Each structure stands twice: as structure tokens, then as C-alpha cells.
Amino acid sequence: MKRLMWGLALVLAIVAPSPATAAAFTGPVLSPAEVVEIDRSRDGSVVTVEGEAVGEHLRAVGGGRWVNLLGDDVGLGVWVTDEMAEQITYFGDYRHDGDIVRVTGPVNVACAVHGGEFDVHADRFEIVAVGAVREHEIEPMKGVVGVTGIVVGFLLWRLYGRRRDRRMI
């Protein structure tokens, strides 16, 4: 009997779904754009998605945070725990390239927990690359042309006023 119980326990450990599902997942790493276009038959299945964290992390209803990942110019909402969100150093914006984040978890085309959102619930979370400060090249010539244009425009406006007063046309 004892041997039978051990045998059952072993079988269950192999076949039963467990929280380790995401940890054991070794599927391809998808971009947010690929996840959004995923075959709908895979709704609810575990995926790994990698993208740049942008904006900021936002409070989620019912606990946890939302992190939006960007890839191939498509954004994807990922639900993460508070601890996961705190690991992100940079979020992408005008001044920063955001951290590249890799998340593994179930994808939901219409999440029943989050009011029909298209989302991924992160079971596993890792920072693949830390972001950086973005540099923007300043082109002084734009300013020179602009200021010249403003001055010329002002003079032309004054010219119009004078011509109008004198009814030159």
C-alpha cells in the first residue's frame, strides 16, 4: 500500500499542473506584437514575452501593478506583483530607454480577472537588460533658421499693416 501511494504521488508530480509551469516553460521568446497576434487557440496558455518597459508601473485593481512592454511598436499590458515592478530601474520615455524585461505567464485575450483586458499575468519575471539615458542631438541650425523666420515673419506682418493703412493695393 505504501509503495502504491508513493507511486501515485510520483505520477501526480509528473502530470499535474503546478505553479512551476511557468518556471519550466521553455517556449520561444515572443515580442509584444507577436503576443497580440497570437493564435486564439493559445488563449490562456503560457508564453514568454520580452519587451521594453515604458512609462511607469501603474496600480492594478485588486492588487499588483501593470507594466506595459513595448516591442515592434506594439504595447502589451503585463500584470506583475509589486516586488517584480520594483525591480525595474528605467521605464522608456523621451529621456530613457527602458529596461528590457522578460516575462513568462499565461496570456489572456480577454482577461476574466481584469475586465476583458488583453494581458499576460507574470509568473516569472527577469530584467534582461537595464535601460539607459537617451541622448538627443541638438541641432543649432534649426534655431538659427527658426529665429530668422520669426523675425522675417514679424517684418512681413508689419509690412502688411503699413500697406493696409496706406491701401497700397
Add this chain to the structure above:
Amino acid sequence: MWLRFRRDDFMLVAHFVGLFMVGIGLAMAVPLLIGIAYREPAAALDYLLGMGVALTTGALLVNAETRPERVTHTHALAITAFGWVGAAAVAAVPLAASGNYGSYLDAAFDAISGLTVSGLTVVADLDHLAHSHNMWRHLMQFIGGQGIVVAALSLAVGLRGGAFSLYLAEGRDERILPNVLHTARFIWFVTAVYVTVGTISFFAVTVHLGMSPDRGLLHSFWLAAAAFDTGGFAPQRMNLMYYHSVAMELVALFLMMAGSLNFALHAHVWRGAASELRRNLETKVLAAAITAMSALVLVGLWAHEVFTEPFGTFRRGVFQVISGHSAGHQTVYGTQLLEDFGGAALIAIIIGMAIGGSLSSTGGGIKALRVGVIAKSVVLQVKRALAPASASLHTRYHHIGRRILTPEVTGAAATVFILYLVTYVAGAVIGAAYGHSMAEALFESVSATANSGLSIGITSPSMPTGLKLTYMFQMWAGRLEFIAVLVLIAQVVLVFDVKGVRTT
């Protein structure tokens, strides 16, 4: 008799187009200041450049005519049609210089889309766009929602001659107050009230979500302006999906619905005559259309079995219907509209976009009052067919007072209705010719012409140039309700073909 423009007529048109360009140039001071305040020197220089180009070009054109008082109705139509093109041409300059657009054409696409409050966008890497550029994109919707003519009128900038003709030429059908300048100022007053209320409401939500106050405030103003002006731009690629917030969507819904109501109706409610809201044919048609299309979307979604949870289904479905009628903010991806909504829901959203909002609102599309007038006319024709030959039947409708449905009113409504339908279909055929399915092509074509801004995924930076030009034309023609554009085309044709034409 055709009235062919002569040189001095074109000079007169150029003068006013120049005025609009100067106005756009001066408005660029706002993003310039934002660029300075947020220490974005590279982006701020784009606005210095834009101001220089706009003010020089504009002031040069202003000098074309020094006696701008003699504006006729035909002039007004040409001024408006050219004016929107001229304004968009200079508004695109700082965007083109930003590096976030593949070409000047792409920047012009967003400028047309912004000013016509369409909301389709081909910007690249939106999530890394400078605050100043986002301010400009949304400010264009703020200006365009009311109309650039209304903006100029409200500031009383040199448009006194032919002011009412110019006001009508911009696709507005009603003088809300006896004086057209007061009307223009009232439109801005209503807008300011709603955008302020919207900004405060959005700001409260963004703070709750955990956004920093300064970023939250900017996002709030941008979204409030885009929602009330039925624009649809947003500062993040995910549009309203970025916030994952029902509260954000509710505020947007309130503003979009308010923005799609007639400013004359706002005036009546403002004066205490709230009963006009439920008696007006326009609001009745709008309410009926939203209810019917929402029901169709919900049935379609449930039948498609992707959205199974009731709240999520209602939230996603109804929002897209109201958004289709007005601003075009998205809470689902374009691919979802095609894959997860199903045919019935997709058709319902297309019909919603095609109908659009109210006359003299910030919304586009055929307009609810025209649909109501045509429906009443159909009923009248049926009644006449059934009545004795000696019977004289008339019908009335309520729109800011009781009115008799005359053949002229029906004819005008039917003309615009047909022009919209032809443009919807023509754009769809062009989209299909570029290899898109008819459903996708029709969706995007209706969205562009009705200035809705929902996208099923066709509109992108990599879209073919021909399709970009098609949608730009549709957004422009749809915003001006075709007549001004047709007058412009006729004048251009007349310049080259003078046979059998009597000149002024």
C-alpha cells in the same frame, strides 16, 4: 452660371490662408514653452523652426491682399478648404523635424489627422516622444475640434468680412448666438469648461494609478482635449489601454459623448432648457444608434465567444461603439476588432463611425440629424403613398424648436449623406486594391472619412504612400463635409478649362 476665380480672388484666398498659418505658428509657442519647461532643448528647437516657417510663409501670404472685406460665400468655401491644407502643411514642420516620422508626408498625415480630429496616426516610437511633441499633437486636436476658422473668429483676427460664410464653410450649420463672433467664443467657452473638468477628473485617476503629478497632469490635459474634441490621439502607443483603468475609460466616455453633441444643444442646456436634450431629433437618433449598435456588438461578442465575462464584454464592446461615434480612442487592439469581435460587432462599429456625432459638434461622420431627417422623409413618403391623392401630408421634427421637414432640408441632408457613402466606398475600394480585405479596407476608410480614428491596423508608418494620401484626402474632405472641397476642385478645374464659362 459658374463664377470663375480671377487673380484677385486667389489673392484674397491666399490672404486668409496666410492668416491661418500665422495662427498655427503662434500656437507653436505652447509646445515651445513646454519644451523649455521640461528641458527638451532638441524638441524645443523643432518648434522654433516650425514657428519661423509658419510665420514667414503665413505673413508672406497675408500680404497678398490688403482689402480682405469682400469675402463671398464662394470665397469662404475656398478659403476654408485651402486654409486647412495650409494650416496642416506648416503644423507638420516641427513633427517632421522631430525624427519620429519617416518623412514629411508622415508628419503631414498626423497634422491633417490632428487638425481634423481624426486620430489616425503614423508616428513612430510614440512612447519615446517628447512632451513638447505630444503637446503639439494634442493641441492640434484642441484647435481643430472647434475649427481653425472658429479659432480665428473667436480671436477676431481679421475675419470680420464674410465671417458667417467662413463659419458655415467649415462644416457648421448653425449660428448658436445672434453674433457669429459670440458664437465662436461660446464654442470655445464650452470646450474650455469640459476640457477643464475632464483634465481634473483624469488627473485624479492618474494620481490614484501612481503616475507622477507632472506627467499625470500632461496626460490628463491631452486626453481631455482629445476626448472632448473627438480626436482620439493619446500619448502612448496603447492609447487608453495603457492605463488599464475603468475610471479613465468612464471619464473619456463622458467627454466623448459631450463632444459629439451639438454646441447649440450645449447652449440650450447652459440656459436651463435641459428638456431639449430628450426632445431633440438629433439626440434621439444618436441615443437610438448607440443603443442599437451596442446591442449588436454585445450579441456579436457573445456569439464569437472570446469575451465571455459580462463586465469585460460590456466594457470593451460599448466603449468601442461610443468611441466609434466620436473620438476613436481604443481599448482593444486593431487585430482584436478583426479577430475577436466577429462580423456583427465589426459591422456595428462601422455603422456607428459612419453616422458619427451631431451637427455643429466636434464630431464627424454623416451626423445624427441628417440620418433622422432622411428617416423621417422616408416615413413621410410611405404615408403619402398610402394616403388619398387629395391629402396634403407634412411632417415636423424637433431640433432647437419645432421645424417643418421641407424638401430643401431633406435634399441637403441626402446630398451630404450620398457624398459620405461614396467616399466611404471609394476609400474602401482603394484600400482593397492595396491588398487588404474588404472588411479591413471599409473599416479604415469609414474611420478616416468620418474622422473617427479607430484603426483596424492598416494605418501605420509602413503604409503605402498612395493609401496615406487617400486617407489624408478623406480626413480633410470629411471634416469639411465635402462642399468646400468640391468648390475648391471645381475652381481648379475652371482655371484650366474656360470653355463655356462666364467669369465674374
